[in-house]
Amino acid sequence: MKFDQPATRNPIDRLQVVGKPYDRVDGPLKTTGTAPYAYERHDVVPNQAYGVIVGAAIAKGRIVRIDTSAARAAPGVLAVVTHENAGKVGKAKAITAKHLAGPEVDHFHQAVAVVVADSFEQARAAAHLVRIDYQAASGQFDLARGRESAVKPKMDDQPPDSAVGDFDGAFAQAPVKVEQTYTTPDQSHMAMEPFATIAAWQGDKLTLWTSCQMIDWARRDLSEILGIPRDKLHVISSFIGGGFGSKLWVRSDAVMAALASRAAGRPVKVALARPHIPNNTTHRPATIQRIRIGAGRDGRITAISHESWSGDLPGGQPETAAMQTRLLYGGANRLTSHRLATLDLPEGNAMRAPGEAPGMMALEIAMDELAEALRMDPVELRILNDVQTDPEKPGRAFSHRDLIGCMRTGAQRFGWERRKATPGQVRDGRWLVGMGMASAFRGNLTMKSAARVAIDGRGKVTVSTDMTDIGTGSYTIIAQTAAEMLGVPLAQVEVRLGDSDFPVSAGSGGQWGGNSSTAGVFAACMKLRDAIARKAGLMPADARFAEGRVSAGTRSLALAEVVGRNGMTAEDAIEFGELTKTYAQATFGAHFAEVAVDAATGEVRVRRMSGVFAAGRILNPKTARSQVIGAMTMGLGAALMEEAVVDTRFGYFVNHDLAEYHVPVHADVPLQEVIFLDEVDEKSSPMKAKGIAELGLCGCAAAVANAVYNATGVRVRDYPITLDKIIRSLM
16 A cells, blocks of 8 residues: 555544553463563473674774684583684675674673573583683774764765854844753663573574564574574574664674574574673764754844764764754754764664764753843744644745644643743752753654554454564554454454564664555555455445444445455555655654752752643554653663763773663652643554654753753753752852
8 A cells, every 4th residue: 555645534644543552461461471482482492502602802903813712611511602713704785883893892791602501500601611812903982082983874864964044143133042062971772681582494594582672673683693594594584672772783692693503503592781782783873962052132042052072983874963943943044964973882783863963962952041132932933833744945834833833732731830040949848849841852754664464254354564562552553453454352452562473564674664664564464454445245335344243235244254254354554655855754742840859968959740642543552651750760861861871991981880870760750740732643554643752752851951950050961960969059
């Protein structure tokens, strides 16, 4: 099915199942501990051995010598694989870092060996016996120092720079100006489930049970890395315990498990130890962002510039922190740029809301600073500079945009009128109390997605697609879509996900998964509806599907009766046409936060948070709310505590475990209110939905930062806002 015209009324609009707050259909499996995650698939193949990865002890240089003799002689050891005996191991085009070092080492904790043994304990003990001599080389590990040598990057989908009008001239003449530099740190995904894979060879065919967000990408990349045809690769990922972008592409657990299994002649399971994950896998790169905004005394922006610097390994991509500034606010004279420094740190890559998350951490503080310079309410400033067309391409309208509705609703619900404009005016005992707000923005991405839908002689519906569920509720909204389309109860739908034998879906990432994958199911169901109606002797355009029956006029037949003992199956895909180019498509919101800051210690406590979001049709308000409160909690962490600290002498992240990399815990999470505006977007998909999972993170940290300033009068522009940065100015 080609989606190249705005959606008209269709079966989803009945909203008998879609749009309802159903519980997660996979909830019982997860709450009882019976959902099968990758490392726990003990039953899928017999005689599994255990692999433990040895990571590089230097950040850059060469392996001079590897002595594996002691490890090989250790009890229970079956094989030790290094670059010397692994055979040809390539690098996937879509992945920046190699998964097996040797002889060159590209980053700290890059895999240099995997030790395979009968038990995990034996493999772990033997891994400590591998002796490696390195020749270390000097590297660049500091973005601040690498900034001067940063270059304009080649980017895959959008130009790195944009320019409209005469920014320099307009900024020079603007009566009110803001010009500041903001920094965001490296961050680690820290998903609950570690990277884990079971690999098993059967002849020349490889099966992987792995934790991966994008099944088809995994097959593509493993084909390039291992040099085997895609049709010889079977990838299964039924349940994933979080990814946040880190599992979009296969990592060393999958590659090393495959190499280990081939060497040992047995199935092998590998899980990365928690301290290996931050340096061995990917992270969100640090940024330096310079923002300049010029406005008239009435608050209208006349000039806006956003320049961003980030770093990555050679061949990597920048953090696209300035992208939202091209679309969010008006202003005739505009400038954005991205520059990329070569850093010898682990690979920088996608982390939840790449680009917008760190970009809005900076932009939305700058807007707060502009509001203060204008002596204008921050909500009203943003409303004044709202647009309904692409500011860089005024002839390109937004498919649907209600940022103003989010602002107005959020301000009213939060009690924004009680905020004191002058910082430091509200106290509660020893606590300084303040309010802050920020816009939320995330582009609406869509991806081709396919599904197969079958109905059997009992009327049971089965949906099969290689879509994944990373804790987002994919099983549930896909089941709701099929139930709505075919007019059957939700309990009568079975959803099978995460298997490369199934039709290729959008996968989970970029907040495109829910909208795109359900649209693929919609397409397959439309094809099945058509076939069922014709078999029943009905005109497809007249057929109604409800209560397990298909009807038209005075005729009504049970679906089970129509499809017969052998059942019926249809497969189709949604392909998105030019609507994403004809219209600017994005999701919007407004964040509000109230914080209290200890006047003596600088400790920050977020007391309450509120978010209002306009993101098309909400397919399941309960699962969508869960996604947003998780994103808001992540934003709280980004504001106050998350930082992967770089040792710039040796080139690695020092705090590479959950003991020292701080993320919010239950005691940190305040009252959170989530409001969805009633909205449909006919130009987004036949579901009239958009993504929601990442929107809740975008701008959230800035709302907290702005609240800290309102409470204390201390403006922190270098995230995270730790108490040492506050206390210096409070004393």
